[in-house]
Amino acid sequence: MRRTGIANLPLHGGHPPAWLMRRMIELSGAIAEVIIEEYGTSEFISRISDPFWFQAFSCVIGFDWHSSGTTTTTCGALKSALDPEVHGIMVAGGKGRTSRRTPSELQTAAEIFDLDGSELVYASRISARVDGNCIQDGFNLYQHTFLVDSDGEWAVVQQGLDPQGGYARRYHWLGSGVDEYVESPHSGIS
Known part of the structure; x- marks a missing residue:
């Protein structure tokens, strides 16, 4: 991957206010719905895998532009907003313990979309393994979100933290762009 720049996301704890999160869920769902209607689920998945587009999307739906929370909050908003039966995309995983439910959520997605669940679970596990162990950049993964559409197109957005440095790093994957794990x-690292 060609290095084009670095974005340092300062680590911030806590949660967004409930009123803001409700608005972010509503707005992220509305934007996703328009993109899916106009361009299809594959295009939305592709855009989410682009770190620049993802960061802009996070800001548009109302989150702080310069925070580790852009990743976790945006992924959480999308998970709440997108219904696989309606939108054709399922969002699995999340922050902390929620990320451990990714394999079972992907099996559910496989049943809904009639896909091979073992392939999705493998892609999820190996992407986490690569970013958590192979890169060796000092950032420990604490957030793993896997988006998959009805055609089996997928993207991963995950984030690691460096507690000593006080920063987070986000990793983006696009399934169609992965020749070898x-x-x-990566489609990008920010």
Whole structure:
């Protein structure tokens, strides 16, 4: 992957206010719905895998532009907003313990969309393994979100933290762009 720049996301604890989160869920769902209607689920998945587009999307739906929370909050808002039966995309995983439910949520997605669940679970696990162990950049993963559409197109957005440095790093994957899981698999790292 060609290095084009670095974005340092300061670590911030806590949660957004409930009123803001409700608005973010509503707005992220509305924007996703328009993109899906106009361009299809594959295009939305592709856009989410682009770190620049993802960051802009996070800001548009109302989150702080310069925070580790842009990742966790935006992924959480999308998970609440997108219904696989309606939108054709399922969002699995999340922050902390919620990320451990990703395999079972992906099996549910596989049943809904009639896909091979074992392939989705493998992609989820290997992307986490690569970013958590192979990169060795000092950032420990604490957030893992996997988006999959009815055609089996997928993206991963995950984030690691460096508690000593006080920063977070976000990793983006696009399934159609992965030829090998360990040879330049990312669509971007921010």
